[in-house]
Amino acid sequence: MNMTGIVYRPPYEANSLLLQVTLGCSHNKCTFCYMYPDVQFKVCPMEEVEADIEEATRYCPNVKRVFLEHGDAFVLSAEKLLKIADAIHRKLPKVETIAMYASIQNIKTKTDEELQLLRAAGIHGLDIGVESGLDAALTYMNKGHTSAEAREQLLRLTKAGMDYSFNAILGCGGAELWKENADATADLINAVQPHLLFIGSLHAQPGCRLYQDMKSGTFKECNIGQLLDEQERLIQRLDLKDTYYFGSHPSNLVPMQAKLPDQKQDMLEAVQETREQLRAHLDEVPVRGGEGSILNR
Numbered sequence: 001m002n003m004t005g006i007v008y009r010p011p012y013e014a015n016s017l018l019l020q021v022t023l024g025c026s027h028n029k030c031t032f033c034y035m036y037p038d039v040q041f042k043v044c045p046m047e048e049v050e051a052d053i054e055e056a057t058r059y060c061p062n063v064k065r066v067f068l069e070h071g072d073a074f075v076l077s078a079e080k081l082l083k084i085a086d087a088i089h090r091k092l093p094k095v096e097t098i099a100m101y102a103s104i105q106n107i108k109t110k111t112d113e114e115l116q117l118l119r120a121a122g123i124h125g126l127d128i129g130v131e132s133g134l135d136a137a138l139t140y141m142n143k144g145h146t147s148a149e150a151r152e153q154l155l156r157l158t159k160a161g162m163d164y165s166f167n168a169i170l171g172c173g174g175a176e177l178w179k180e181n182a183d184a185t186a187d188l189i190n191a192v193q194p195h196l197l198f199i200g201s202l203h204a205q206p207g208c209r210l211y212q213d214m215k216s217g218t219f220k221e222c223n224i225g226q227l228l229d230e231q232e233r234l235i236q237r238l239d240l241k242d243t244y245y246f247g248s249h250p251s252n253l254v255p256m257q258a259k260l261p262d263q264k265q266d267m268l269e270a271v272q273e274t275r276e277q278l279r280a281h282l283d284e285v286p287v288r289g290g291e292g293s294i295l296n297r
Contacts, residue, residue: 007069008035008069008070010198011248016065017056017067018066019053019069019084020044020052020068021044021068022041022042022043022070022071022072022073022075023040023042025072026041026072026103026106027071027105028041028071029144030143030208031141031142031213032141032202032203032204034205043076046087049084054091056091056092057091057092061092063092063094063095064094064095064096064097065095065096065097065098066092066095066097066099067098067099068098068099069100071101072102073102074100075105075109078115081121081123084098085098085121085122095122097122098121098122099125099126099127101127101128102126103128103129103144104128104144104150105144107128107153107154107156107157112159115162116160118160118162119160123162126163126165127164127165128166129143129167130143130154130167130188131168131169132169132172132173132185133181133184133185133189134147134172134177134180136173136180137181138172147184151188151192154166154192158192163194163196164196165194167198167199167200168197168199168234169199169202170182170200170201170202170222170227170230170234171201171202171226171227171230172185172202174219174221175220175221176220178227179229179230179233182230182231182233182234183233186234193240193241195243196243197243197244199231199246199249200247200251200252201249201251201294202222203292221285221286224281224282225275225283227253227286228253228282231271232272235264238260238261240260242259244260245259245263245267250290250291250292251288251291251293253297254271277297281296284296
């Protein structure tokens with residue numbers, strides 16, 4: 001499909017049809033984000049979207065899942081999203097799910113009735129950057145929502161029958177608030193019981209405010225030991241009934257995928273084993289490579 005700008009997608013959307021409906025991110029102010037630094041947000045004209053859907057009928061007529069691009073396509077009005085969903089289903093009748101990035105602010109703008117209509121149209125599996133349950137971290141990261149707002153809006157999604165990925169970032173509280181970040185984030189996750197929990201660890205690249213704050217010392221990032229301690233504390237405090245933990249992002253010290261609560265003990269043992277393996281590096285700040293991968297491990 002024709003795409004404008006750099007394309008980002010969750011790893012589990014590898015086999016999905018990527019369909020661009022917006023350019024950039026409507027918020028584009030997160031302290032840690034470097035995805036669309038110079039991209040002015042805009043909505044793609046419906047005729048362009050329909051042309052891309054028509055093209056998809058030639059190359060992937062049997063596709064079952066569509067992921068709407070770019071940064072937070074759920075910012076579109078319910079009316080616009082329903083039109084896009086209708087066009088997809090008319091041309092690609094085997095599509096079962098239409099997923100996309102979303103934010104807490106995006107959910108807020110939709111009524112309960114609209115959320116139910118969107119779910120009935122196959123819109124499902126939203127990927128939401130909640131990042132933390134700690135208000136101090138959310139404020140510094142400039143997420144535009146509080147923990148209480150995140151809880152309220154995510155429960156509205158559940159009520160409407162929408163599954164979603166709760167994206168959390170280890171290290172959001174920095175070296176001084178890693179315990180508080182783990183506890184508050186676990187409390188929020190437990191309150192909303194997400195279907196999917198996506199975990200990464202905080203990293204920065206040139207082009208975002210966090211990178212400069214880390215360089216200047218304004219933000220003191222977690223060392224390797226603290227990241228391991230935070231991950232262990234988070235897992236210990238999770239009380240989930242049926243959640244898939246996706247923690248294979250390269251920024252993580254302990255890559256893992258597991259089902260909670262069944263594999264909780266295995267997860268804790270994996271963290272403990274990694275701590276033992278990295279005993280000589282626990283006081284070091286992570287040295288990062290591409291996509292935040294940790295090189296000193």
